Amino acid sequence: MTQRFIQGFRAVAEATALSRPQVLSAYPITPQTGIVEELAQMVADGTLKAEFVNVESEHSAASVVLGASATGVRVYTATTSQGLLLMNEVLYNIAGMRLPVVLTCVNRAVSAPINIWNDQQDSISVRDAGILQLYAENNQEGVDLLIQAYRIAEDHRILLPVMVCMDGYILPHAYEPVDIPSQEAVDSFLPAYDPLYRLDPDNPVSMGALAEPDKYLETRYMIHKAMESALKLIPQVAAQFQATFGRATGGLVESYRMEDAEVALVTMGSLAATLKETADELRAEGRKVGVVRLIAYRPFPAQELRRTLGKARRALVLEKAISLGSEGPLALEVKAAFHGLSPAPAIASCVAGLGGRDIPVETIKRLASQPSLASPEFVDLRADVELEGVER
Amino acid sequence: MSRNIRDVEKALDHTFASGHSACSGCGEALGARLVLRAAGKNVILTTATGCLEVFSANYPYSSWGVPWIHSLFENSAAVASGIEAALRVTGKLGKTKVIAQGGDGATADIGFGALSGMFDRGHDILYVCYDNEAYMNTGVQRSGLTPYDASTTTSPAGKEAWGNPRPKKDLPQIVVAHGVPYVATASVAYPHDLDRKVKKALSIHGPKYIQVHVPCPLGWRHDSALTIDIAELAVKTGLYPLVEFENGKLVAVRRIPKKVPVEEYLKPQGRFAHLFRSEEGRSQIEVIQVMADANIERYHLMARPETEVEPWSPTEA
Amino acid sequence: MKEIRIHARAGQGAITAALLLASAAFLEGKYSLAFPHFGAERTGAPMNAYARLSDAPIRLRTQVRRPDYVLVQDPTLIASQDVAEGLKDGGIIVVNSDHPRHDIRLKGKGQIFHVPAARIAQEELGRADRANAPLLGAFAAATGEVKLESLQKAVRSRFPGPAGEANARAIQRAYEFIKNHALVAEGDTR
Numbered sequence: 001m002t003q004r005f006i007q008g009f010r011a012v013a014e015a016t017a018l019s020r021p022q023v024l025s026a027y028p029i030t031p032q033t034g035i036v037e038e039l040a041q042m043v044a045d046g047t048l049k050a051e052f053v054n055v056e057s058e059h060s061a062a063s064v065v066l067g068a069s070a071t072g073v074r075v076y077t078a079t080t081s082q083g084l085l086l087m088n089e090v091l092y093n094i095a096g097m098r099l100p101v102v103l104t105c106v107n108r109a110v111s112a113p114i115n116i117w118n119d120q121q122d123s124i125s126v127r128d129a130g131i132l133q134l135y136a137e138n139n140q141e142g143v144d145l146l147i148q149a150y151r152i153a154e155d156h157r158i159l160l161p162v163m164v165c166m167d168g169y170i171l172p173h174a175y176e177p178v179d180i181p182s183q184e185a186v187d188s189f190l191p192a193y194d195p196l197y198r199l200d201p202d203n204p205v206s207m208g209a210l211a212e213p214d215k216y217l218e219t220r221y222m223i224h225k226a227m228e229s230a231l232k233l234i235p236q237v238a239a240q241f242q243a244t245f246g247r248a249t250g251g252l253v254e255s256y257r258m259e260d261a262e263v264a265l266v267t268m269g270s271l272a273a274t275l276k277e278t279a280d281e282l283r284a285e286g287r288k289v290g291v292v293r294l295i296a297y298r299p300f301p302a303q304e305l306r307r308t309l310g311k312a313r314r315a316l317v318l319e320k321a322i323s324l325g326s327e328g329p330l331a332l333e334v335k336a337a338f339h340g341l342s343p344a345p346a347i348a349s350c351v352a353g354l355g356g357r358d359i360p361v362e363t364i365k366r367l368a369s370q371p372s373l374a375s376p377e378f379v380d381l382r383a384d385v386e387l388e389g390v391e392r
Numbered sequence: 393m394s395r396n397i398r399d400v401e402k403a404l405d406h407t408f409a410s411g412h413s414a415c416s417g418c419g420e421a422l423g424a425r426l427v428l429r430a431a432g433k434n435v436i437l438t439t440a441t442g443c444l445e446v447f448s449a450n451y452p453y454s455s456w457g458v459p460w461i462h463s464l465f466e467n468s469a470a471v472a473s474g475i476e477a478a479l480r481v482t483g484k485l486g487k488t489k490v491i492a493q494g495g496d497g498a499t500a501d502i503g504f505g506a507l508s509g510m511f512d513r514g515h516d517i518l519y520v521c522y523d524n525e526a527y528m529n530t531g532v533q534r535s536g537l538t539p540y541d542a543s544t545t546t547s548p549a550g551k552e553a554w555g556n557p558r559p560k561k562d563l564p565q566i567v568v569a570h571g572v573p574y575v576a577t578a579s580v581a582y583p584h585d586l587d588r589k590v591k592k593a594l595s596i597h598g599p600k601y602i603q604v605h606v607p608c609p610l611g612w613r614h615d616s617a618l619t620i621d622i623a624e625l626a627v628k629t630g631l632y633p634l635v636e637f638e639n640g641k642l643v644a645v646r647r648i649p650k651k652v653p654v655e656e657y658l659k660p661q662g663r664f665a666h667l668f669r670s671e672e673g674r675s676q677i678e679v680i681q682v683m684a685d686a687n688i689e690r691y692h693l694m695a696r697p698e699t700e701v702e703p704w705s706p707t708e709a
Numbered sequence: 710m711k712e713i714r715i716h717a718r719a720g721q722g723a724i725t726a727a728l729l730l731a732s733a734a735f736l737e738g739k740y741s742l743a744f745p746h747f748g749a750e751r752t753g754a755p756m757n758a759y760a761r762l763s764d765a766p767i768r769l770r771t772q773v774r775r776p777d778y779v780l781v782q783d784p785t786l787i788a789s790q791d792v793a794e795g796l797k798d799g800g801i802i803v804v805n806s807d808h809p810r811h812d813i814r815l816k817g818k819g820q821i822f823h824v825p826a827a828r829i830a831q832e833e834l835g836r837a838d839r840a841n842a843p844l845l846g847a848f849a850a851a852t853g854e855v856k857l858e859s860l861q862k863a864v865r866s867r868f869p870g871p872a873g874e875a876n877a878r879a880i881q882r883a884y885e886f887i888k889n890h891a892l893v894a895e896g897d898t899r
């Protein structure tokens with residue numbers, strides 16, 4: 001393992017290049033742009049031999065990779081926020097056509113009001129499209145999960161798009177030591193893409209045909225089954241990754257100091273780092289606190305979650321998204337995972353860090369000690385801002 | 393050459409307030425002020441996501457002294473269509489004018505479908521495109537209006553590339569082809585001409601399109617004191633012809649008294665610096681010269697003028 | 710873990726400063742992280758960049774609120790910002806300035822060093838607005854957190870060729886300035 005001190009954008013772009021995609025297409029949008037710029041420069045310098053299609057919108061970026069993937073080549077795109085929402089229609093299409101597109105979502109808040117900072121409302125909003133979603137805690141994981149994503153997506157039992165999510169600004173903008181694997185190692189881990197079907201005059205197929213009511217449901221069922229298969233495959237790919245690269249990355253759920261934990265802090269993405277820090281501090285004060293981090297959000301690892309979380313008395317689900325009019329979407333799903341079970345932890349929904357608001361350790365310590373929380377709890381809601389139409 | 397932005401700005405009133413956060417030497421900020429001043433106060437404006445929207449409206453502040461709405465990057469023309477329909481149904485259209493605004497990316501790329509739809513439906517809207525020739529708000533990426541060979545972060549110059557491999561999309565002609573009654577190009581180097589064009593456009597019923605050339609010191613990498621000079625050189629080289637079409641016919645052009653070689657325009661801009669580093673680069677400059685010459689010929693920019701713009705006499709300023 | 714906050718204006722290279730500092734520490738076998746303040750960037754607007762240095766892997770990615778060290782790259786910001794905000798007791802501030810700074814209010818024990826980084830940058834690089842590298846040289850001398858040689862190595866690998874050499878010289882001069890001129894303001898103005 002040799003680490004280099006590089007920026008997250010660069011690390012992701014290099015991991016992309018190492019995965020040997022043949023068609024790249026993406027559209028600039030803050031804070032994803034750095035990835036696209038790095039890739040564009042690699043192509044301009046001739047160090048990455050791929051077609052870089054400079055499109056006029058994310059709708060087209062997603063459509064370009066759809067077309068290229070349908071023609072049987074490995075593809076890559078990246079986006080965030082408004083761009084991901086604009087892709088949404090195409091993403092459903094990519095999943096429905098069972099195309100193994102891999103993309104990076106650099107998580108950012110959604111408009112209006114326009115806000116370019118980090119939360120996870122964007123990726124959560126495309127939850128039901130049939131894309132696998134993996135969340136990275138740091139840039140190393142952003143790299144490793146990307147390489148794994150191709151393995152998972154292109155497996156003939158899966159054939160679905162995989163999206164690796166990285167918290168905007170917090171990860172790709174940061175410079176830190178990252179181990180970028182060698183081309184030989186990646187080549188040995190990731191075989192060339194072997195499409196099951198492709199657009200080929202020698203063997204014509206039709207893609208995107210109409211499915212009537214007597215057939216449509218079955219297409220959904222097949223995707224759902226593939227998602228279930230992914231629950232088995234993801235840990236296997238992680239194990240193979242470790243065997244090749246000597247690094248444990250990936251899997252479904254990470255548990256941190258949960259063995260005897262009474263309070264569990266549950267989250268996805270880079271916030272886990274702050275939560276681990278908090279757990280350490282609270283443990284030093286004598287409180288039994290642990291962290292559960294979902295790496296896979298789709299497919300949803302309910303069983304794994306029950307296993308890691310089952311003994312905690314209380315679970316705080318800290319998430320950077322909200323289903324307005326309900327609760328945090330992750331919290332809802334964690335609750336559902338324990339439905340009808342006893343004993344089960346008391347599960348609280350904490351909506352935090354929306355639109356890039358920093359989540360300090362002190363805040364989490366306070367939440368962990370607060371006996372009752374609103375449902376959902378809007379973490380660090382400012383008292384000095386006038387809230388039109390709201391009674392405090 | 394010492395006309396700077398301050399001199400020009402002095403002449404303006406304040407429907408577009410200063411104190412916004414545009415960079416120094418921003419051509420787009422100046423362009424918007426000029427358009428607003430010409431439009432008067434009885435207007436409703438839309439703006440696409442982009443620099444203009446970001447630097448002018450950061451809650452709780454806004455530079456806009458007239459009703460203004462920003463929705464998304466790709467829908468300025470469609471949102472304006474909705475505003476126009478609402479004014480129509482409430483009998484206010486005509487007295488109140490609608491102006492849709494967008495950057496070159498919003499207009500020529502991601503919002504192009506919405507733009508075409510707005511023209512096609514014949515809405516009574518003036519669409520103003522602030523053309524700084526790249527996606528500046530996200531840090532200088534290529535757009536459909538980025539000129540040939542300009543180095544941007546998604547069309548970088550490199551060992552195997554000269555920068556943007558495609559010529560600038562001829563958007564004014566595309567709009568003309570929609571049968572739009574008034575189409576013009578303008579430049580912040582010619583504020584009186586821009587003022588006249590906005591007023592003329594707003595006097596015409598139906599869809600209108602004005603594309604204003606607005607240098608971006610950051611993205612074009614020129615000295616921020618040179619914004620006006622650079623804009624002027626773009627016109628005088630023939631690279632940015634100032635033209636007016638009414639009902640599909642070319643009715644006026646700004647003539648070039650003496651042709652300036654494109655090199656003088658390209659040289660002060662970092663986005664073209666790579667062209668000056670080698671012999672092959674030089675031959676690329678030749679290609680750009682041919683493009684400028686083609687414009688000059690196509691629009692008779694140096695011919696004798698029955699088509700010349702009549703001089704505009706300032707009544708204010 | 711040591712946390713560093715840099716005060717500058719966008720366009721002055723503060724993110725580069727943070728990353729050079731962090732990569733110098735990395736070259737010494739430490740763990741490090743550099744990141745910008747997450748904000749809308751506009752040339753000339755005040756901004757911050759941050760770095761964390763540690764002997765153990767760094768997890769924390771929150772903004773730096775309680776810095777051990779503060780670097781003030783643009784001294785014109787002192788009038789409008791509390792550059793000492795949140796500084797830990799015993800912390801160190803290094804300011805790009807030709808003269809000692811008495812206009813920074815320390816809330817606890819701390820030391821303030823000044824270094825004519827802009828002047829050094831002007832002389833070595835021909836650009837007074839490239840005070841970032843020399844400021845790091847001063848930081849190394851004032852805090853001992855990184856070695857002079859590592860900073861020079863980091864800047865040479867970031868900017869190969871004459872630019873890297875000029876920056877390495879600027880770093881050295883600033884380093885020596887601090888070594889030779891001792892500190893100027895020490896305070897406990899609680």
Ligand SMILES: Cc1ncc(C[n+]2csc(CCOP(=O)(O)OP(=O)(O)O)c2C)c(N)n1
Nearest residue numbers: 029082442443465495496497498527528529
């Ligand atoms: C759907 C979507 N994709 C991408 C973006 C990111 N984005 C915002 S503004 C912008 C570029 C604006 O360029 P232009 O229209 O030329 O305006 P300028 O900033 O140059 O004035 C981009 C790519 C977005 N906001 N929404």
Ligand SMILES: [Mg+2]
Nearest residue numbers: 495496526528
């Ligand atoms: Mg633009």
